Amino acid sequence: MKKADIFEFYARLAADNPAPETELAYGNHFQLLVAVTLSAQSTDVGVNKATRRLFQEVKTPEQMVALGEAGLKQHIKTIGLFNAKAKNVIALSQRLIAAYHSEVPADRDALETLPGVGRKTANVVMNCAFGAETFAVDTHIFRVGNRTGLAPGKTPLAVEKILDKSTPQPFRLHAHHWLILHGRYTCKARTPECWRCNVVDLCAFRPKTAMPAQKVARQQPGDP
Template identity: 75%
Template structure:
């Protein structure tokens, strides 16, 4: 995708949704960290349902340790891989208390050192909680970047690096949210809804999906 088209691509997404936000529910950097860690291989809706009562009770690493692994499992048992996730959340809480005074660090290396926290989770926390211009490449963003030609790559790190390179100001702060929401609701995996896509004319995906009525003819 050409430089001018990339700018126009983001401009249209921004016009459609000027202030995009994560769909995960959180109250502070710690609850965001937990929510993002729990969202791996799970839907935001499912995570929000499980954490609504959890975060009313727990919003600090110390409170999480007081709840304990068994108590945490009782809250998140509807989420996939909840046993492993509970173990990692408790271990991360302990590390936050021991090494960071119970405060979520605004540092990539320190975040990625926490159990259950990879590059994608660290990117989300840095972007959403601290305002860093990071792009966390999940399955939706990976698909959009490749399908549209915005930033094609064979793996998530390649796509992330390309997006970091081609995404212009003033779109860098919200790029992560625009791309993930576009992939979640319009540029869907099985059948992209090209007929209502605001950037369809800029996209290299072919053949583009016709409107439902036209498809029945």
């Protein structure tokens, strides 16, 4: 995608949603870290359901450790890989207490030393908690980057590096949220909804998907 088109691509997404935010629910930096860790291979909706009562009870690493692995499992058993995630969350809580005075470190390398925290999770925390211009490449961003031609790459890290290099100001802070939301609700995995996409003319994807027949049938003459 050409430089001018990249700017226009982000400008249109920004016009539709000037201040995008993560759809994960949390009350502080520790809860954000836990929520993002739990969200691997799970939906934000599913994680929010699991953490609603958990986060009423647990707001600090000390409280998480006191809850224990068995107690945590009872809260998160509805989400995928909950056994491994419970083990990691308890372990990362213990490490935050021992190494970081119970505070979530504002450093990506330090975050990646925590159990269960990979680069994507660290990037999300750095962006949402500390306002860092990071690009957390999940399945949605990987798909959008490749499908549109915005950031074609064979691995999430390759896509991240291209986005980091090509994304201009003033869009860098919110870029990964715009791309996630675009992939989640418009540029969907199975059938992208090109017929209602506001960046369709900038996108390299071919062929464009047309409006479903049932929607065409429901539209009346003179409808937009």
